[in-house]
Amino acid sequence: MKGLLLRLSEVDADAEAAVRVIAYFDELVAKQARLSDLVRATAALAGCVAGLRRDGVPAPLRFAPDGEPAADAVTEPASADLGAPPGKVWLERIGAPGPLDDLVLERFAMAARVLGRAEHAGNAPHLADPALVELLLGEQAGEEDRARALRLLGLAAGRPVRVLAVGTEDGRDPGAAAVGLLARGGSLPRLHVATVGEVAAVLLQPRDDHAIVGALRSALADRARERDAAGGVRVGVGDAVPGLEARRSWLQAKLAERFAVPAVEPIVVHGDLGSLTLLAEVPVARLRGQDDVLALDTLAATPTGAADVAALEAFCRTGSLRQAAVALHRHHSSVAARLAHVEDALGWRLDEPGDRFRARLALLARRLAQRG
Structure with missing residues (x-):
C-alpha cells in the first residue's frame, strides 16, 4: 500500500486536510487493504503507533509509523469502538492529541469495520x-x-x-x-x-x-x-x-x-x-447554445460568478433562501446578496414564479450540457 501513504505532518490542519484524510481511508477500502495494511497506513498517517483489536483474535495488531511492529505501549491510547462484532482501534500518541486525531480514529474504525467484515464473510466490496x-x-x-x-x-x-x-x-x-x-x-x-x-x-x-x-x-x-x-x-x-x-x-x-x-x-x-428526462433528449449542442445557458456561462466566468450561480442553483433546488444557505454552509444574507447579483446580471426576478421556473430550467439545461 506504499502508493497510498499520506502523513498529516505534510498537510495543513484545515478543511482540505480533513478531505484528504477521508479520501485516504476511502482509497484503502476501495483497494481491499488487509487489516494489517490498514493499521500500518493509519500509523504512517498519524505519525504515532496505531492499533486494532477484535474479540476472538488473541493478539492485537500494533504498528509504528515506520511500518514495523510496535514495542510496548508507553501512553494511554485514544480509542474508538468498532461496534458489532466487538473490537476497537486506537492511536498511541505521546503528548497532546493531533488536530485531526478524532477524524482519523473515526475513519480508521469505519475502514476496519468494513474490511474486517469483508475478510470474515468473504464478501468484500x-x-x-x-x-x-x-x-x-x-x-x-x-x-x-x-x-x-x-x-x-x-x-x-x-x-x-x-x-x-x-x-x-x-x-x-x-x-x-x-x-x-x-x-x-x-x-x-x-x-x-x-x-x-x-x-x-x-x-x-x-x-x-x-x-x-x-x-x-x-x-x-x-x-x-x-x-x-x-x-x-x-x-x-x-x-x-x-x-x-x-x-x-x-x-x-x-x-x-x-x-x-x-x-x-x-x-x-x-x-x-418523471418528465424531466425529456430534457436529456435535447441535443447537447442545442442546450449549450441556448441564450439563458449562455448567460449563465458568461456570469459563471466572472470573478464571483461561479459562487453566484451556485447560490442560484441551491435556491432553485431547495425552494428556500434559508435552506439554500444551509446547503452551501453560508449565512442567508450572503446567499441573498448573491441572488440579487444574479437578478441584476440576468434580468430575472426570482420572486416571480415564471422567472424561477426559467432559472431552474436553464440550470438543468446547463448541467446536462456540461455532462453531455
Missing part, C-alpha cells in the same frame, strides 16, 4: 473486472454472454439488480469515491465497482431498495457535515431490473447522475425525475 462490467452494461453482448458475466461477478440471475452511477467534480477516482461512500452505511450488500469512462458503475443486489437509497442519502449528508461537499460526489440511481437487463438500469443511472448537484441535490433517483 471490490473493483470488478472492467471487461465483465462493460460486457454486462454494454450494448453488443447477447443474453448468454450477459448471463455468464452475471455469474462470474457473483450476481444471482434470478434477483433484481440496481446500478448506480457515481461521478466526482474534484478529479478524484470515482471508483474509490463510490466504495468509500457505500462503506459509510451499515451492512453492505454484495456489490461490484468499476470505472466506466468518467463515472463509476456500481452493481448491487440489495435486499431492500429503499434502504440503499436512504443509506446513500445519509452518507452524502455526512459528507456535507464533514464539509467534504467540495469534493463534489454525484450519484445517479437506476431502477431495480432483472439481472439480464442491467444495461437499462445503467443508462438510467447515468442520466440521473447528470441531474445531480453536489451539496444541494447530490443523489438523484431516475424514477423520481
Whole structure:
C-alpha cells in the first residue's frame, strides 16, 4: 500500500486536510487493504503507533509509523469502538492529541469495520473486472454472454439488480469515491465497482431498495457535515431490473447522475425525475447554445460568478433562501446578496414564479450540457 501513504505532518490542519484524510481511508477500502495494511497506513498517517483489536483474535495488531511492529505501549491510547462484532482501534500518541486525531480514529474504525467484515464473510466490496462490467452494461453482448458475466461477478440471475452511477467534480477516482461512500452505511450488500469512462458503475443486489437509497442519502449528508461537499460526489440511481437487463438500469443511472448537484441535490433517483428526462433528449449542442445557458456561462466566468450561480442553483433546488444557505454552509444574507447579483446580471426576478421556473430550467439545461 506504499502508493497510498499520506502523513498529516505534510498537510495543513484545515478543511482540505480533513478531505484528504477521508479520501485516504476511502482509497484503502476501495483497494481491499488487509487489516494489517490498514493499521500500518493509519500509523504512517498519524505519525504515532496505531492499533486494532477484535474479540476472538488473541493478539492485537500494533504498528509504528515506520511500518514495523510496535514495542510496548508507553501512553494511554485514544480509542474508538468498532461496534458489532466487538473490537476497537486506537492511536498511541505521546503528548497532546493531533488536530485531526478524532477524524482519523473515526475513519480508521469505519475502514476496519468494513474490511474486517469483508475478510470474515468473504464478501468484500471490490473493483470488478472492467471487461465483465462493460460486457454486462454494454450494448453488443447477447443474453448468454450477459448471463455468464452475471455469474462470474457473483450476481444471482434470478434477483433484481440496481446500478448506480457515481461521478466526482474534484478529479478524484470515482471508483474509490463510490466504495468509500457505500462503506459509510451499515451492512453492505454484495456489490461490484468499476470505472466506466468518467463515472463509476456500481452493481448491487440489495435486499431492500429503499434502504440503499436512504443509506446513500445519509452518507452524502455526512459528507456535507464533514464539509467534504467540495469534493463534489454525484450519484445517479437506476431502477431495480432483472439481472439480464442491467444495461437499462445503467443508462438510467447515468442520466440521473447528470441531474445531480453536489451539496444541494447530490443523489438523484431516475424514477423520481418523471418528465424531466425529456430534457436529456435535447441535443447537447442545442442546450449549450441556448441564450439563458449562455448567460449563465458568461456570469459563471466572472470573478464571483461561479459562487453566484451556485447560490442560484441551491435556491432553485431547495425552494428556500434559508435552506439554500444551509446547503452551501453560508449565512442567508450572503446567499441573498448573491441572488440579487444574479437578478441584476440576468434580468430575472426570482420572486416571480415564471422567472424561477426559467432559472431552474436553464440550470438543468446547463448541467446536462456540461455532462453531455
